[in-house]
Amino acid sequence: MKGDEERLAALQSKIGLTVEGIEVGALNNGLIAIMKSASWLVRRLIKTEGDAFKIRVVDDFGNARLESNAPGNILLRLLKEHIPNGSRFNSLYKFEPYLDMAISRLIEFKLYPPPPLLQVSTASEVRKLMVHLNECVEQIRQEVKSKSFLATLNSYQRSSNKNYKELTEYVDALFERHARLLVLRIDLSYSKENSRTTQAQAKQDRQRLFENARSNKLFDDMVGYIWKLEHGPEKGFHYHMMFFFDGSKVREDxxxxxxxxxxxxxxxxxxxxxxxxxxxxxxxxASCGIGMIEHADAELRAGLCKAVFYLTKTDLYMKLQTKGRGMGKGLYPSPKGARGRPRAVIVV
Structure with a gap:
């Protein structure tokens, strides 16, 4: 456990986890790390036992201070996490179940956004705060045992796993049909002046792109695609795209x-x-999964799987609340005929 904490602290120190500069909703490693860290802290908190806080009298005048036990230390760390907050962010995204539940309890107890906590005050005031914080922690512990929470958790996890499984199966099907693929990764967004483009307009632009592709020679040799809708405070709505072209017909990715x-x-x-x-x-x-990729190239195929996972990993911690689908792919290719030499089996 200590090793996990040290690695997490090193990661936070390395990337400088602050809300400033984070491209909220984009595929941003800093934002994903914050969500992962906060979710990890909630999962640690629910496994603890006993009071989170206690009081200690500091003088003969009836003054006291709040002291934290192990559960309290975790709660304080959670409150210090730079979890994005704001009506627009919260209306666009839903946190994963552990974090969503914990944030709901913190809001209920008026601890999110975190208020300044008493350092030294009268014993009665400190005791009142202690009871308040301990009750919040206990409610978080009990909530995760409820049937409603467990049902929400199972549904959320199935959805995230399903997306990744479907996309990797789709990519494998493209390789079964084609000996090599030219893979492109392009982010399609809007200028700063147009960053308030609505989700409906972004959807219309995406649909027009793929409709035009049917008659545009630029896409003649495209055999598949994957798209993911995201949102950021600077870019607004934007797409992360992967295009797959027949590598036997095109080059120069x-x-x-x-x-x-x-x-x-x-x-x-x-x-x-x-x-x-x-x-x-x-x-x-570090791991390249785009460009020209041969069917039998296990290393590049593995890199491509990581690139696909990168498109879906935001959903592990938060999901964009879209009107309609937030992710999609092209049609599965028609099966290749049985003629010709069979390919080697590649395990990625």
């Missing part, structure tokens, strides 16, 4: 991704949009 990005900005959004070409910087990734 950086150029192709650039052309698709320009098509988004110039044609689909008529100048309102922006794009980011991930393929242009793919060599900087």
């Amino acid at each position: 950086i150029t192709l991704a650039k052309r698709i990005g320009e098509y988004w900005t110039e044609v689909i959004t008529k100048g309102r949009g922006l794009y980011y070409n991930c393929n242009a910087v793919k060599l900087t990734y």
